[in-house]
Amino acid sequence: MKFTFTILLVALTFKISLGQTLTPEFLKSDLSIVKNALEARHPEMYRYTTREHFDSLYRSIEDQFSQSMTVPEFYIAVSPLISSLKCGHTKWLLSGKDYYYSFYTTNH
Numbered sequence: 001m002k003f004t005f006t007i008l009l010v011a012l013t014f015k016i017s018l019g020q021t022l023t024p025e026f027l028k029s030d031l032s033i034v035k036n037a038l039e040a041r042h043p044e045m046y047r048y049t050t051r052e053h054f055d056s057l058y059r060s061i062e063d064q065f066s067q068s069m070t071v072p073e074f075y076i077a078v079s080p081l082i083s084s085l086k087c088g089h090t091k092w093l094l095s096g097k098d099y100y101y102s103f104y105t106t107n108h
Contacts, residue, residue, distance in 0.1 A: 019070065019071070020070070020071060021068045021069070021070055022068060022069055022070070022071065022074060023068055024065045024066055024067060024068065027065040027068075027069060027074055027077075028062055028065050030074070031058070031061060031062055031065070031078060031081075034078060034081070034082075035058055035081075038085070038090075042085065042087070042090065044087075045085060047086075047087075048085065048086035048087070049084045049085060049086065053084065054081070054084060054085075057080060057081055057084055058081060061077055061078060061080070061081055064077050065077075075092065078092065079092055
């Protein structure tokens with residue numbers, strides 16, 4: 001299940017190109033998708049952070065989306081939300097490849 005969740009988050013990042021500018025409506029929509037995916041699939045989403053803290057962080061990130069951003073800017077803006085879970089199994093990958101494992105090679 002955790003693998004499926006990671007793939008879902010990576011897929012969200014790559015439905016558009018990295019250099020593309022995203023409208024505020026699109027940013028808010030994608031942020032909502034991230035939150036809904038976490039709530040639907042994360043087994044213990046509120047184990048290390050309270051729902052209140054997560055929701056507050058979500059709203060503060062959503063408030064940043066009053067103007068267009070690039071994909072990397074969106075990634076940076078949403079990263080604190082993902083890291084607030086304090087879950088080593090949940091990853092927010094921009095490039096689509098996980099370079100954190102020593103067995104990763106470009107041949108795979």
